[in-house]
Amino acid sequence: MLKVIVPEEKNGLLPIDQLSDISMINQELARTLNDSQGIIAEMCNHLLHAGGKRIRPLLALYSGMIFSEQAKPRLIQAAIAVELVHMASLVHDDVIDESNLRRNRPSVNKLWGNQAAVLGGDYLFAKAFSVLAENHLVRNLNLTVQAIQEMCHGEIIQAEARFNLQQNLDDYYRRIAKKTAVLLQCACKCGAIVAGATEPQIEQIGAYGLNLGFAFQIVDDILDFSGDSTVMGKPKHEDLTQGNLTLPALLLIEHPQFGAWFKELIIHRQFSAEELRQIDKILAETGLIQTSFEIALSYIERAKQILDSFPDTRNRDFLVGMADQLKTRTQ
Amino acid sequence: MLKVIVPEEKNGLLPIDQLSDISMINQELARTLNDSQGIIAEMCNHLLHAGGKRIRPLLALYSGMIFSEQAKPRLIQAAIAVELVHMASLVHDDVIDESNLRRNRPSVNKLWGNQAAVLGGDYLFAKAFSVLAENHLVRNLNLTVQAIQEMCHGEIIQAEARFNLQQNLDDYYRRIAKKTAVLLQCACKCGAIVAGATEPQIEQIGAYGLNLGFAFQIVDDILDFSGDSTVMGKPKHEDLTQGNLTLPALLLIEHPQFGAWFKELIIHRQFSAEELRQIDKILAETGLIQTSFEIALSYIERAKQILDSFPDTRNRDFLVGMADQLKTRTQ
Numbered sequence: 241m242l243k244v245i246v247p248e249e250k251n252g253l254l255p256i257d258q259l260s261d262i263s264m265i266n267q268e269l270a271r272t273l274n275d276s277q278g279i280i281a282e283m284c285n286h287l288l289h290a291g292g293k294r295i296r297p298l299l300a301l302y303s304g305m306i307f308s309e310q311a312k313p314r315l316i317q318a319a320i321a322v323e324l325v326h327m328a329s330l331v332h333d334d335v336i337d338e339s340n341l342r343r344n345r346p347s348v349n350k351l352w353g354n355q356a357a358v359l360g361g362d363y364l365f366a367k368a369f370s371v372l373a374e375n376h377l378v379r380n381l382n383l384t385v386q387a388i389q390e391m392c393h394g395e396i397i398q399a400e401a402r403f404n405l406q407q408n409l410d411d412y413y414r415r416i417a418k419k420t421a422v423l424l425q426c427a428c429k430c431g432a433i434v435a436g437a438t439e440p441q442i443e444q445i446g447a448y449g450l451n452l453g454f455a456f457q458i459v460d461d462i463l464d465f466s467g468d469s470t471v472m473g474k475p476k477h478e479d480l481t482q483g484n485l486t487l488p489a490l491l492l493i494e495h496p497q498f499g500a501w502f503k504e505l506i507i508h509r510q511f512s513a514e515e516l517r518q519i520d521k522i523l524a525e526t527g528l529i530q531t532s533f534e535i536a537l538s539y540i541e542r543a544k545q546i547l548d549s550f551p552d553t554r555n556r557d558f559l560v561g562m563a564d565q566l567k568t569r570t571q
Numbered sequence: 572m573l574k575v576i577v578p579e580e581k582n583g584l585l586p587i588d589q590l591s592d593i594s595m596i597n598q599e600l601a602r603t604l605n606d607s608q609g610i611i612a613e614m615c616n617h618l619l620h621a622g623g624k625r626i627r628p629l630l631a632l633y634s635g636m637i638f639s640e641q642a643k644p645r646l647i648q649a650a651i652a653v654e655l656v657h658m659a660s661l662v663h664d665d666v667i668d669e670s671n672l673r674r675n676r677p678s679v680n681k682l683w684g685n686q687a688a689v690l691g692g693d694y695l696f697a698k699a700f701s702v703l704a705e706n707h708l709v710r711n712l713n714l715t716v717q718a719i720q721e722m723c724h725g726e727i728i729q730a731e732a733r734f735n736l737q738q739n740l741d742d743y744y745r746r747i748a749k750k751t752a753v754l755l756q757c758a759c760k761c762g763a764i765v766a767g768a769t770e771p772q773i774e775q776i777g778a779y780g781l782n783l784g785f786a787f788q789i790v791d792d793i794l795d796f797s798g799d800s801t802v803m804g805k806p807k808h809e810d811l812t813q814g815n816l817t818l819p820a821l822l823l824i825e826h827p828q829f830g831a832w833f834k835e836l837i838i839h840r841q842f843s844a845e846e847l848r849q850i851d852k853i854l855a856e857t858g859l860i861q862t863s864f865e866i867a868l869s870y871i872e873r874a875k876q877i878l879d880s881f882p883d884t885r886n887r888d889f890l891v892g893m894a895d896q897l898k899t900r901t902q
Contacts, residue, residue, distance in 0.1 A: 336686040358663050388697040
């Protein structure tokens with residue numbers, strides 16, 4: 241029997257309605273995963289209690305509710321499905337990266353081995369499709385499949401680009417679109433579809449999600465250099481040391497004064513603790529962290545602009561708030 | 572661009588209609604996987620050319636065609652979906668078992684690493700659901716999700732039972748039901764559903780698939796001791812050395828003369844080449860391979876009996892033939 245989770249204290253700054261929506265999403269996730277058995281049930285319990293900001297299901301929920309509040313029960317199902325896909329992909333990513341830590345807690349592969357993690361991820365994917373199929377959300381299902389394909393492709397092109405100095409910012413944006421933004425876009429579109437939005441409305445809310453996704457990933461990539469590893473629940477510089485060259489790194493490569501030195505480090509594929517400290521310092525002092533953050537801000541603004549065309553309702557406010565929350569994101 | 576595969580020579584003993592159906596299934600698989608990119612496209616090409624007996628899609632096809640020959644185009648789609656699930660699970664199994672060889676060729680994880688194998692498996696699962704969703708095969712989708720959940724659970728209880736001497740034949744049958752037979756049952760039911768069969772007919776053809784699945788796995792487990800590794804395309808004694816105690820092993824444990832000796836070997840979890848040769852010899856001389864084979868035969872007969880209640884058509888003959896083929900299965 242899976243336990244029901246209440247939102248964690250760290251979410252204390254969220255509006256009360258959003259907290260209660262997160263609580264409802266958590267309850268529904270627990271109910272959906274209640275038929276799991278053995279190690280997979282333990283894994284699900286672990287994942288449910290590991291928290292998570294539930295950004296994707298909230299996006300699906302509010303993206304639907306701006307079109308129809310009555311659709312809420314079905315929207316919850318659409319929201320759960322997106323979160324299950326996200327959870328599955330995190331579990332599989334940790335297998336691939338051989339990560340030991342996820343959100344300040346041991347990863348599934350660390351606790352129960354690769355077998356439980358690979359099969360447990362499969363179970364979560366299957367559950368996502370089961371929720372969609374049982375609720376006859378066929379179009380959501382098609383979108384979700386496309387998003388999963390993009391995510392797989394994104395992860396693979398990211399791996400292929402490791403330590404590659406020949407890449408440019410376009411490559412980076414293409415990668416984060418596939419890896420992250422497409423699933424947020426999918427979440428928003430799925431919500432709108434369930435709520436009976438028109439095709440242009442579906443596309444528009446999808447564009448909001450896509451822009452939000454870009455901002456979300458860029459902030460994530462900034463935190464890998466400038467974040468607090470205790471708050472983030474994972475070590476810093478994970479991307480860089482694995483050769484994943486993100487926005488701040490790609491900007492630093494182009495820097496007239498420090499670019500050559502940084503490229504040398506990348507070519508040697510090794511970074512001492514002192515060098516990592518230096519990189520952080522240089523990124524701060526040259527203003528490249530600030531530049532990266534401004535790029536993230538521009539995506540946040542673009543996302544909010546798209547929302548302007550929708551009626552000024554509480555649910556639209558939630559979506560605006562979710563974009564704004566990225567500005568102060570620390571984990 | 573994926574290449575189209577023609578059935579291989581080793582299938583030369585199959586009826587000509589079945590060969591052309593396999594060819595059609597292969598073409599449709601290639602077409603379905605044609606949107607894959609990069610490493611995943613390479614992986615798909617590799618998997619498509621690795622052959623495979625296409626038992627599951629043929630089961631789906633003929634299980635539907637006994638009810639409606641007109642349903643063939645949609646049956647092909649149902650058939651493809653089942654095979655994609657099977658392919659995905661094989662790719663993930665090889666990651667879990669760290670296998671280097673599959674069907675006489677290097678495994679996906681061996682060739683492209685765990686990342687491509689985990690994500691490639693996810694892609695294949697997603698593709699299966701996409702085929703089902705696009706063809707509005709919602710009930711098949713639900714059945715497939717259940718089958719995947721059972722398969723995941725089966726793999727996990729198999730891992731938990733490794734080298735465990737406290738297990739009995741019931742545990743073994745429960746395991747192989749989940750691990751293998753449920754997907755064959757699912758294939759048959761999916762075909763019947765698409766062809767518009769009645770509920771009792773769907774259950775009945777499912778029972779045929781389940782019995783066939785038991786026979787299929789038992790023969791597989793026999794071959795792990797008595798097969799020819801060159802013909803099978805994988806080393807012998809893989810199950811035993813990994814601690815997976817299958818039907819012949821569980822019978823040997825109970826043997827009055829050799830049981831105690833065999834249990835000792837299992838407790839020590841190591842088997843020399845000489846000991847493995849001895850085990851094969853004892854299994855043959857005590858008649859335990861024969862006993863195992865007779866149990867498989869009883870499932871084959873039960874599967875065929877179930878078919879007796881259906882009209883005597885060419886498609887029923889194919890299903891009878893697929894059961895009979897297991898008797899002479901060597902790979």
